Amino acid sequence: MAQAPSPVKLARVRTVAQDAMRGARWWTLLDLEKTLRADAEFWRDLWAPSLAIAAHKVGLKGARATLDEAIDAGFHQTDLFEPELSAAFGRDPDWAQVLERAKANVPAPPLRITAWPEPGTGAPLRLDRIEAHREGQLASRLPRPSEGAWQTARDLLAWTSALWRHANARINAGDAVDVLEQVALGARYSCVEYSIVLAQGLNALRIPARRVWLRRGDYHDGVGQGHAVAEAWIDDLDRWVLLDGQHGAYWADEDGRPLSLPELQARERPARPVHVGPRQAIQDPALWWAYF
Template sequence: MPPEREPNLRARIPAPATGAWETATGLAEWVGRRWAHANGHLDVDDAVTCLERVDAGERFACVEYALVLTQALNAVGIPARRLDLRQPDHHVGLSRGHMATEAWIDGLDRWIVLDGQNRCHWVDSDGTPLGAAQLQAAVRAGRPVRAVRRGVGLSAEETDVWRSHFAAVATTGGTWAAGAFVPVHQERGLVCTPRLEHDPAVLYPDLSGVGIGLDLVDGWAAIRPVTNHPFADGFRIETDTGTETLPVGGAWVLATDPGEHRATVAVRTRYGSLTPHELIYRAR
């Protein structure tokens, strides 16, 4: 969504909760209840336009639920992308695809599938929320998974139908296939993707990760933490002597007392600090 449209979208959606997970599941619930499913489609890629047309009485399909949820999550600082899901033998017949959302959840430090149309997310037998690659691997291995909406499971029939759509998955960034890949969907044309991978791991960046740059500040050795999190607002650094916060791009001057020094560095967002990473350095 163009940045100038985001304030309009934020004005139309529920206010963020304290935590990213509560915010994300709340938005999935809100989007799923916003209109009754129909087979209409937008001709523009804009959540605000979609909601305006819903207010005018139009009704849309899974594509638009995913559009609104994904853009709404990004608008409140939760990294999200759309998922293009396909059933086995998706290259023949019709109604063999589905659209959902996958979001990076601060605090859980993982990518998780959120289905706006069905107001649900997927969990394993331990209740751990799953990303698309994890869910696909579990389905292929015959491990139990279930879809829940605000703590309530879908029926067995619903679960079977929606679970089958994870036979093939494409994200905004790419798709993957361990073996052969069928690049045709519903006999209608080519499945386009910016990259095709054998291993989905490359499409799942750890947004809690911290990189370290080295610099001099007034002649003193310093580090400049860096992150790939698109909504990071800084870093939290903890040492034995206290806690400091740095803005994105800021520098932290290293202690020069001889010996080994330890600190932890964590990405910060509006939802709090992510997993801390240990930094060890020695001064001589």
């Protein structure tokens, strides 16, 4: 087994590997295999399937080897890598069996709730505020507020989404000032850090906001099953609105009305993502809608 890299090196390699995947720099990704094998958190569910695709793209023999290895180890999230996986290996005579092997790896959830209790009176609302002595430092880094709360929230949403490109790195126990300081030095983080900056930034601008954790129905196993966003109370609209800092987007109904988390969860039909920042539009809305 490869020796585990230091946390700093691992974060850097993860970012390089992610960028190589997005930019179709297949040889760059393949050159990182030794280090990626030591990434116990993501090897089976992310890097092994990605390396199989990369190996096929450059024409290496036995390109499917790391995919088969991952399936033998319990990988099952083939849908996250489509249509690339089927484009690469769909003509293999045993491809249907490969998919069945992966499907058989899906574990049963440890707990399944079949009867939902009626919620009673909730605890006092907890907003995600930065420590009081740090609020001035944060406010000085934020865009100037607009006249209305909704425009201010939209401006901060767009600004937050443009701060860095998403990466699977994390900053432990950091607040929005910590994140912004590290981003200024070139660091890149996950959806969690977008939600920290957005929620704490909104509160610093006197717009009540909280962070929200979203989970897919199959969140109990695999990668990419959770997502972090913010929800803000917008006086102009007299409602809570869910704001996705990673994508620079909120979700709206058929009339263009911004929606809260409970409204999104109650819908039978997907809502429409509305983008306000410079980030590329969500490429697969149905994938992200699964979090609601």
